[in-house]
Amino acid sequence: MADFSGLEHIVRENEPLSPYGWLRTGGVARYFSEPTTEEELVTLVMLCKAQGITVKLLGSGSNILVASEIVDAMIVHLSAAAFSEITVTDNYVTAKGGAKLVQLLSTAAREGLSGLESLAGIPGTVAGALKTNAGTHNDDIGQWTQAVKVLTREGEVAVREGDELRFAYRESSLNELVILEGTFALKSMDPVEVTKRTQTQWILTKTRQPRGGAGTICMFRDHGGVTAESLIESAGLKGIEMGAASLNDSCLNYLELKEGGSVDNAVVLLKHVQATVEAQTGVALIRQVEVW
Ligand SMILES: Cc1cc2nc3c(=O)[nH]c(=O)nc-3n(C[C@H](O)[C@H](O)[C@H](O)COP(=O)(O)OP(=O)(O)OC[C@H]3O[C@@H](n4cnc5c(N)ncnc54)[C@H](O)[C@@H]3O)c2cc1C
Incomplete structure (x- = not known):
């Protein structure tokens, strides 16, 4: 095994990836980790860099098909509470990368902040949505994104905003290693109205998706x-x-x-x-x- 000194409690070897993907099948990860803090994540990234181990991020796995028998990499899953916090300041909602999109939408609705409703019913995490610029034909998460905090391959935390942030159809300029959090600039609206819009969109989205989800x-x-x-x-x-x-x-x-x-x-x-x-x-x- 490679050297993960001090992180043995969060690193596993040969972890089956089938429970994490939407097809419920696929190979194993050579290394797999669920850090519990940002500090652990940074240490993990630096240890992988020093040993030439590729790092890949896994969100909800709704857009990943694990075809290899062994994915020769460190798969990082931001499932811990520290990576799913959501905070609201005025018209801005900041969500950590591991938070589920549905949690972001329900927070926005509860706070009377409109904009993200069209994403209702799309599976996945905030980071997965930012990376793939998730959306519908008319709208996507990029249109509402004000800033994104990332962890670079060098282990540095940086904020991308303004010209550094570009979104296109199912693509973003976010090529850094880890998306730590996104901040969304939304519009004030009656919470009841935002909730109604979110529910209506959820029903619409579900009509154009297969029932069930898994598989x-x-x-x-x-x-x-x-x-x-x-x-x-x-x-x-x-x-x-x-x-x-x-x-x-x-x-x-x-x-x-x-x-x-x-x-x-x-x-x-x-x-x-x-x-x-x-x-x-x-x-x-x-x-x-x-x-x-
Ligand atoms: C039933 C179904 C319906 C869908 N409907 C839609 C739809 O209507 N619109 C749409 O746009 N998409 C749709 N998708 C695709 C998918 O849900 C989205 O792409 C979603 O945003 C992916 O999020 P995730 O957390 O599952 O990411 P994953 O599938 O886990 O990962 C997607 C990408 O993001 C990267 N990633 C994940 N977390 C991080 C992180 N913290 N830092 C850096 N990179 C990260 C991964 O490495 C990978 O490259 C659908 C998928 C399914 C299965």
Whole structure:
């Protein structure tokens, strides 16, 4: 084992990643850690840097498919309370990276702060949402982000704001190692109204997602104003099933894996859909889900 002196209580070896991902399957992490404080996180990052160990961050795993048998890296999961605090000052809400998006939205609604309602129903953490600029067709988290606190690969804490922060469709400029927290500039509104908007959006979002949640991933990004779903339908892939993997009947851009299905089943179907859409429509779909 590498040297994690002083951090033995938070580092595990060969940790199965299946419980952490939305497909509930996949390989193991060579090293896995759930730091309990920012100091422990910084020490961990420095120890990994000194020993040439790659560090990867895991949020809720709703946008990650673990295809490798062994992910040769230190997987860091910010599940401790210290990484999920949410505070409010005037019209600004600051949420730590490990906080769930749903907690951020309910805090904003309770405080009568409007803006983030369109994110209702999107799974994941605040950091995962910032990294992937999560959103809908009309809105995304980036539009409301005022500042982001990060931990760099050199172990330094820095704040990105203004010109240093760029968001595009399902992308952000946040390429630092760890997203520690985001601050969102919102608008004052009656809490009852914000709650009503959040609930309405939640219902809308759920109608375009498969029911259940676990065993599902969202496969591809939309392409130049055309939804991935409509391209998949045009390619005649509705109803396709390969091994234990299939496409959701009503939300074609979601891959579902039956209980006991392997990650290979998912990868084979994902590649088949991509190749068929390209052959039938000429569009090379770009994966939304990140493959480890
Ligand atoms: C059923 C379903 C519905 C979905 N609907 C939508 C939708 O409507 N709109 C949408 O945009 N997305 C959607 N997604 C995709 C996904 O939910 C979002 O991308 C989400 O924001 C990912 O958050 P997460 O915490 O699960 O991140 P993860 O999947 O764990 O990670 C995503 C990326 O963020 C990085 N990351 C995580 N935490 C940190 C951190 N602290 N610091 C630095 N990097 C970090 C990871 O390394 C990875 O690169 C959906 C997914 C599913 C399964």
